[in-house]
Amino acid sequence: MSQLPVPVSHPSRGSLLWPRESWRQPRPASQAHPPKAAESARQAPTRHPVQERRPRPPARFILVSRTTMMMMMMMMMMQPMLRSKQISRLIWKRKRMRMLKDWRNDIAACNNAFIEQA
Structure with missing residues (x-):
C-alpha cells in the first residue's frame, strides 16, 4: 500500500x-x-x-452500465438535430408573428378606407 x-x-x-x-x-x-x-x-x-x-493524478474511470452508455451516446448523437429543430421552430415563430402583424395592418387599412368612404 x-x-x-x-x-x-x-x-x-x-x-x-x-x-x-x-x-x-x-x-x-x-x-x-x-x-x-x-x-x-x-x-x-x-x-x-x-x-x-x-x-x-490520473483521472478515475467512471463505470456506467451498458444501458446508461447507450443513453448517453444517443443523447450526444441526437443533440445537433434537436438543436436545429429548436432553431427552426424559433424561425417559424418569428415568421408567423410577422405575417400576423402584416395581416393586422392590412385589416386596419381596409377598415380605415371603409370608414373614410362612408
Missing part, C-alpha cells in the same frame, strides 16, 4: 497535487509536520510559479 503515491491537497490551492518528495524516500521525522502549514493556509492563497506545479 505504501508504494502508491497519495495525492495531497496543497494548503494554498484546493486541487490535488502530487507530494513534493519522491514516494520512495519517506520524508524525515523533522519534516513530518511542517508547523507553518496552518498559518499559510490562513493567509491569502499565493500563485505559484509554473515550474512549481505538479502533474494531476
Whole structure:
C-alpha cells in the first residue's frame, strides 16, 4: 500500500497535487509536520510559479452500465438535430408573428378606407 503515491491537497490551492518528495524516500521525522502549514493556509492563497506545479493524478474511470452508455451516446448523437429543430421552430415563430402583424395592418387599412368612404 505504501508504494502508491497519495495525492495531497496543497494548503494554498484546493486541487490535488502530487507530494513534493519522491514516494520512495519517506520524508524525515523533522519534516513530518511542517508547523507553518496552518498559518499559510490562513493567509491569502499565493500563485505559484509554473515550474512549481505538479502533474494531476490520473483521472478515475467512471463505470456506467451498458444501458446508461447507450443513453448517453444517443443523447450526444441526437443533440445537433434537436438543436436545429429548436432553431427552426424559433424561425417559424418569428415568421408567423410577422405575417400576423402584416395581416393586422392590412385589416386596419381596409377598415380605415371603409370608414373614410362612408
